[in-house]
Amino acid sequence: MNIILLGPPGAGKGTQAKRLVDERNMIQLSTGDMLREARTSGTEMGNKVAAIMDAGELVTDEIVIGLIEEKLAGDAGGGFIFDGFPRTLAQADALGELLARKGARLDRVVEMQVDDDELVKRITGRFTCGNCGEGYHDEFKRPKTPDVCDVCGESQMKRRADDNEESLRTRLMEYYKKTSPLIGYYYAKGNLKGVNGLGSIEEVAAEIAGALE
Numbered sequence: 001m002n003i004i005l006l007g008p009p010g011a012g013k014g015t016q017a018k019r020l021v022d023e024r025n026m027i028q029l030s031t032g033d034m035l036r037e038a039r040t041s042g043t044e045m046g047n048k049v050a051a052i053m054d055a056g057e058l059v060t061d062e063i064v065i066g067l068i069e070e071k072l073a074g075d076a077g078g079g080f081i082f083d084g085f086p087r088t089l090a091q092a093d094a095l096g097e098l099l100a101r102k103g104a105r106l107d108r109v110v111e112m113q114v115d116d117d118e119l120v121k122r123i124t125g126r127f128t129c130g131n132c133g134e135g136y137h138d139e140f141k142r143p144k145t146p147d148v149c150d151v152c153g154e155s156q157m158k159r160r161a162d163d164n165e166e167s168l169r170t171r172l173m174e175y176y177k178k179t180s181p182l183i184g185y186y187y188a189k190g191n192l193k194g195v196n197g198l199g200s201i202e203e204v205a206a207e208i209a210g211a212l213e
């Protein structure tokens, strides 16, 4: 099964994608993670996108489509979860073509609906383990021992450079201008399901499970 988790910054796409990976052996394809990895490894492309990401703007379609194309050539496991991709109509068209070339299709687009006040709370409180990538939140998901990762036991918590109010404002505007038109695009194709992303992490996971049935 191939699915898209569609939603604004902080909607919980990454959190829910990781659960689906654990529960269904699916493969998470997060363009945000791929771009952050390119930044830290200091590649030419990574250096090129760093300032764009920190400002909260969208990286070019050409770069992100190229990243996804490379990953689609690999093992599909229990199916792909597209997390943060597509974000423009051009990316959505490209994804359709890439899947068709593989003889695959998109089974479901899950739109995670969360209001702006909650998004600001989630983004400004977010931190992750720099060693294993486990995600946490100052209020909603604290590690059992402060600053120590529950999963790997390391103390290397970090916060993203674009998780500040100014860049979040730009990220939200980019979402409403360029990504939200995808809701109509996939509705017209008949594979869109909206879920209420405002409950607890477990409640949202249950909603998504229902949407995937």
Ligand code: AP5
Pocket: 007, 008, 009, 010, 011, 012, 013, 014, 015, 016, 031, 032, 033, 035, 052, 053, 054, 056, 057, 058, 059, 060, 061, 064, 083, 084, 085, 086, 087, 091, 122, 123, 125, 126, 127, 135, 136, 137, 140, 141, 162, 171, 197, 198, 199, 200, 201, 202, 204
């Ligand atoms: P990206 O990394 O994709 O960021 P994003 O879309 O802004 O999404 P986030 O990762 O911020 O949020 P999320 O929905 O995954 O929420 P999370 O689960 O972490 O992109 C970053 C940048 O890369 C973009 O701005 C752009 O520059 C570039 N980029 C990436 N893809 C691109 C593309 N396709 N085209 C062009 N440019 C691209 O949750 C957030 C917090 O809330 C966490 O702390 C979590 O613990 C908590 N939380 C989650 N769910 C709940 C819940 N139900 N209740 C309470 N807390 C919750």
